[in-house]
Amino acid sequence: MLVVQKYGGSSVADAERIFNVAGRIAECYDQGNDVVVVLSAQGDTTDDLIAKAAEIDPNASKREMDMLLSTGEQQSVALMAMALNKMGYAAVSLNAMQVGISTTSEYSNAKIKLISRGRIEQELERKNIVIVTGFQGINKYEDITTLGRGGSDTSAVAIAAALRADKCEIYTDVNGVYTADPRVVKDARKIDEISYSEMAELASLGAKVLHTRSVEIAQKYNVELVVRSSLTREEGTVIKGENSVEKILVSGVASDKDVARVTIEGIDDKPGKAFEVFALFDKKKISVDIIIQSIGRGGTNDISFTIEKSSLKNVIQLLEEYKEKLGAKKITFDDKIAKVSIVGAGMATHSGVASLMFEALYDAGVNIKMISTSEIKISVLIDEKDEESALIAIHDKFQLAMQSLRQN
Amino acid sequence: MLVVQKYGGSSVADAERIFNVAGRIAECYDQGNDVVVVLSAQGDTTDDLIAKAAEIDPNASKREMDMLLSTGEQQSVALMAMALNKMGYAAVSLNAMQVGISTTSEYSNAKIKLISRGRIEQELERKNIVIVTGFQGINKYEDITTLGRGGSDTSAVAIAAALRADKCEIYTDVNGVYTADPRVVKDARKIDEISYSEMAELASLGAKVLHTRSVEIAQKYNVELVVRSSLTREEGTVIKGENSVEKILVSGVASDKDVARVTIEGIDDKPGKAFEVFALFDKKKISVDIIIQSIGRGGTNDISFTIEKSSLKNVIQLLEEYKEKLGAKKITFDDKIAKVSIVGAGMATHSGVASLMFEALYDAGVNIKMISTSEIKISVLIDEKDEESALIAIHDKFQLAMQSLRQN
Numbered sequence: 098m099l100v101v102q103k104y105g106g107s108s109v110a111d112a113e114r115i116f117n118v119a120g121r122i123a124e125c126y127d128q129g130n131d132v133v134v135v136l137s138a139q140g141d142t143t144d145d146l147i148a149k150a151a152e153i154d155p156n157a158s159k160r161e162m163d164m165l166l167s168t169g170e171q172q173s174v175a176l177m178a179m180a181l182n183k184m185g186y187a188a189v190s191l192n193a194m195q196v197g198i199s200t201t202s203e204y205s206n207a208k209i210k211l212i213s214r215g216r217i218e219q220e221l222e223r224k225n226i227v228i229v230t231g232f233q234g235i236n237k238y239e240d241i242t243t244l245g246r247g248g249s250d251t252s253a254v255a256i257a258a259a260l261r262a263d264k265c266e267i268y269t270d271v272n273g274v275y276t277a278d279p280r281v282v283k284d285a286r287k288i289d290e291i292s293y294s295e296m297a298e299l300a301s302l303g304a305k306v307l308h309t310r311s312v313e314i315a316q317k318y319n320v321e322l323v324v325r326s327s328l329t330r331e332e333g334t335v336i337k338g339e340n341s342v343e344k345i346l347v348s349g350v351a352s353d354k355d356v357a358r359v360t361i362e363g364i365d366d367k368p369g370k371a372f373e374v375f376a377l378f379d380k381k382k383i384s385v386d387i388i389i390q391s392i393g394r395g396g397t398n399d400i401s402f403t404i405e406k407s408s409l410k411n412v413i414q415l416l417e418e419y420k421e422k423l424g425a426k427k428i429t430f431d432d433k434i435a436k437v438s439i440v441g442a443g444m445a446t447h448s449g450v451a452s453l454m455f456e457a458l459y460d461a462g463v464n465i466k467m468i469s470t471s472e473i474k475i476s477v478l479i480d481e482k483d484e485e486s487a488l489i490a491i492h493d494k495f496q497l498a499m500q501s502l503r504q505n
Numbered sequence: 506m507l508v509v510q511k512y513g514g515s516s517v518a519d520a521e522r523i524f525n526v527a528g529r530i531a532e533c534y535d536q537g538n539d540v541v542v543v544l545s546a547q548g549d550t551t552d553d554l555i556a557k558a559a560e561i562d563p564n565a566s567k568r569e570m571d572m573l574l575s576t577g578e579q580q581s582v583a584l585m586a587m588a589l590n591k592m593g594y595a596a597v598s599l600n601a602m603q604v605g606i607s608t609t610s611e612y613s614n615a616k617i618k619l620i621s622r623g624r625i626e627q628e629l630e631r632k633n634i635v636i637v638t639g640f641q642g643i644n645k646y647e648d649i650t651t652l653g654r655g656g657s658d659t660s661a662v663a664i665a666a667a668l669r670a671d672k673c674e675i676y677t678d679v680n681g682v683y684t685a686d687p688r689v690v691k692d693a694r695k696i697d698e699i700s701y702s703e704m705a706e707l708a709s710l711g712a713k714v715l716h717t718r719s720v721e722i723a724q725k726y727n728v729e730l731v732v733r734s735s736l737t738r739e740e741g742t743v744i745k746g747e748n749s750v751e752k753i754l755v756s757g758v759a760s761d762k763d764v765a766r767v768t769i770e771g772i773d774d775k776p777g778k779a780f781e782v783f784a785l786f787d788k789k790k791i792s793v794d795i796i797i798q799s800i801g802r803g804g805t806n807d808i809s810f811t812i813e814k815s816s817l818k819n820v821i822q823l824l825e826e827y828k829e830k831l832g833a834k835k836i837t838f839d840d841k842i843a844k845v846s847i848v849g850a851g852m853a854t855h856s857g858v859a860s861l862m863f864e865a866l867y868d869a870g871v872n873i874k875m876i877s878t879s880e881i882k883i884s885v886l887i888d889e890k891d892e893e894s895a896l897i898a899i900h901d902k903f904q905l906a907m908q909s910l911r912q913n
Contacts, residue, residue: 112560146580152520153584154591161590164598165583168576172554175573176561182569183562190572194602195647216647239603239624 098263099221100125103135103231103253105269108327109173110140112180118327119180121268122226126186131221133260135231135253136177138169159204163233163243167193170230170249177228188226191216193233193241198252200234200242206382207234207242208310209251212259229256247308254311258318265320267307268327273334274299274306277350281485282492288348289332292339295348295440296322298474302351302438312336339442347441347450347495352484354435356386357409358467360401361416363426374419375402381415383408386436387469387476397426401467403478406432434466435484438476439491451475457494463487506671507629508533511543511639511661513677516735517581518548520588526735527588529676530634534594539629541668543639543661544585546577567612571641571651575601578638578657585636596634599624601641601649606660608642608650614790615642615650616718617659620667637664655716662719666726673728675715676735681742682707682714685758689893690900696756697740700747703756703848704730706882710759710846720744747850755849755858755903760892762843764794765817766875768809769824771834782827783810789823791816794844795877795884805834809875811886814840842874843892846884847899859883865902871895 102125104118126132137143146165150157174190181188197213220227231249236242244251250267257265274296277285291299293316300309306324315322315336325333361374378385388402404412409432416428444450454475458465463486467478479487510533512526534540545551554573558565582598589596605621628635639657644650652659658675665673682704685693699707701724708717714732723730723744733741769782786793796810812820817840824836852858862883866873871894875886887895 112557115561149520149580150584150587153523153587157587158590161583161586161598164586164600165580168579171576171579172557172573175569176558178569178572179558179561179565182566190569192572192649241600 098129099131099133099260101133101135101253101257101260101262101265103249103265103267104137104327105249106137106140106143106173107270108268109136109177112176115173115176115180116184118268119177119184119186121327122177122181123184123186126226133217133221133227133229133256133262134177135229135249135256136170136173137231137249138166139173139176142169142172160240163204163241166243167230167233167241170232174228174230178226181226181228186226187224188228189220190228190230191220192230194235194239196229196256198234198255200236200244202236202238202242204236204240204242206245207236209234209244209255209314212255214259217256217260244310247305247311250308250311251314254314254318254320254322257320258314262320264323265315266323266325266333267311268325269306270326270328271306271324272326272329272331273324274336274349276348277488277492278352281352281488282350285492288334290335290337291348292442293336294339294473295442296336298438298440298471299349299351302353302436302440302474302476307336347439347444349441350437350439350488350491350495352435352437352488354481354484355406356403356434356436356478357406357430357432358401358403358434358478359409359412359416359428359430360399361423361425361428362399363397364400364424374416374423377415377419378412381411383412387467387478389467389469403436403467431466433481434478435481435487436476436478437484437487437491438474439495440474442473444473444475453494454491457490458487460494461486461490463490506537507539507541507668509541509543509661509665509668509670509673511657511673511675512545512735513657514545514548514551514581515678516676517544517585520584523581523584523588524592526676527585527592527594529735530585530589531592531594534634541625541629541635541637541664541670542585543637543657543664544578544581545639545657546574547581547584550577550580568648571612571649574651575638575641575649578640582636582638586634589634589636594634595632596636597628598636598638599628600638602643602647604637604664606642606663608644608652610644610646610650612644612648612650614653615644617642617652617663617722620663622667625664625668652718655713655719658716658719659722662722662726662728662730665728666722670728672731673723674731674733674741675719676733677714678734678736679714679732680734680737680739681732682744682757684756685896685900686760689760689896690758693900695739696742698743698745699756700850701744702747702881703850704744706846706848706879707757707759710761710844710848710882710884715744755847755852757849758845758847758896758899758903760843760845760896762889762892763814764811764842764844764886765814765838765840766809766811766842766886767817767820767824767836767838768807769831769833769836770807771805772808772832782824782831785823785827786820789819791820795875795886797875797877811844811875839874841889842886843889843895844884844886845892845895845899846882847903848882850881852881852883861902862899865898866895868902869894869898871898 178188178190199211200207231252275285279285297312322336386403463483586596586598607619608615639660683693687693705720730744794811871891
């Protein structure tokens, strides 16, 4: 088998942990597998480098930030190869340029376009364990790019897809994907199997165990993903195609506090114009999540939407500039909110799911500010302070912990 | 003018020093020059990375060490580009792979073979200040190599040669090249101009201000070198072709304690066989400096030679293995010695120089253990404890500080 393994920064934070991970890698190799390993930067390295740059310029160019940050992964792959060598295993470290990981041009948030198989396959033929830098790539200018938060997951899955690997194992500090955040919901249950789309929704809704884009790539190239802990021997969560996964009505509940709501109030007659704003946001790389249009007072329209908190300042500034053009009366916002969502493939065919969720929130005394639904998820915006009680109430209502709503 | 500047690790050790250097670079750019800057890793970065590797394996593979250490320079070039950007200057950082610095395959001690001009020239045309990683290159396997101690000097000179730069300025923490180490010899004088060959001899004899190989490349491609301080405005030392430099009888005195003497005693009849050992050393990349053969007791031969201290253990082990084959009686060594040398283009035509040097040592009560001479240098081996008094005595004797032996 060809196995791609990815280890996060905390798993390689010091020499002891590096040897621990090297042991896991060696075990997989000793079972007769070809092994490609993708690593993040060690522990706090990336944060330390960001702090170093901030001393020079807190708004440093993204190109130079990528040049700086990419050194973190290069250090961890070299150290891991040394550890494996020390244990008597042939191993070789490679950076993105050596592998040939081509990305889009955008710095700090590039997307992988193509991965060359040549160098990795050559090293595998020589029976080397291949250790590759995660999180980074090379753009058409031959400059170093990084993939944004959680980018090492994406690197691992993309490499697994390019190599047509049999399995891609994502090692992290939790035992797998849970029905809710186990730090908040005590009886949250580990999910054994979940489909790509459900996982993608959970990830995009705030379950931080996997990066959304990595799940999308896994789905597109049908790479079997396993999320498991590098510290225990527990079986993790398998993420694969819909058909092979048992259908569960509601597979998980997730929440996200990095969200702000903005409302454009009193757009009188040409609501179409308001949507021009979204084109502008798109150009400025501001991503908008939920959008709702409602009839406001006196026949005018209100448009509300949610964005990441970090975009709030920019968005308000842009809207104030365009207010007159939009024919809008007022711009308001709220950044003390949380988005709580339930995800499940069974939802599309069970209309009662939404009302069960709303009932849970009502029982817990949680006021709903906005609602958005799709085939496999329902999201509500609530007060930030209600986040925890909402998560617990919903999890209880659906008895996710007991699997009692599992369809037959 | 096209100017290449090189700054050492201590000059870029923290944000404040980076901005100081950025100011010097900007000044050169504002004078209308095209500027290419070569940097070492910040302060203790390289040592810290070596310590990190040692925790994993003190004898880590050189390939992986190069992969690890090369990140230090990549960090400093990114930070410098940020500082210049912050000051309003267009700057771009490049690593060895982006520039295309091809080296020999040998890891940790590679030699530069070829430098592509394409990317640097492209960035200069865009009016960017170009900041390049020193100390590193890429070999034919597309692996990262490093150039060994002082390698950033070599990078700078090689880049200057490739670009046919008008000048290559080596910025360091001293004001230039001195007639002796100013920390030892109080009245040591800064040299205004010196020829390539004299500088190369001084460098190879222990004057640490420039790396020997960098001077050799400068000579080969006739690159005008300037050594000066990044902390003061003083004019430095200009290093250029012989003809343009005033001939000085003795231009400097240098010493080196990283030296050990080994003697193969009592080789009876086939001394030629002993030299086979040196071929073996060569294969093992052990470099031998001074070699002297002398008639020993009872018609047998002794061969003495000097090596770097770090090679001593290996050399003794090798010789003990070969002792019988060599027909030698005994292997002895001495690692408590220093090599003190005087350098000067005038020496070849002034036979009295050697005797003046020996007289100075005799007056100071310093015993000479071995002597070696060339066209432009005389080296003696002495007891390590006599190093300082020898330096001062020789410097005084030649009145280097007063330039009184300057030829007309």
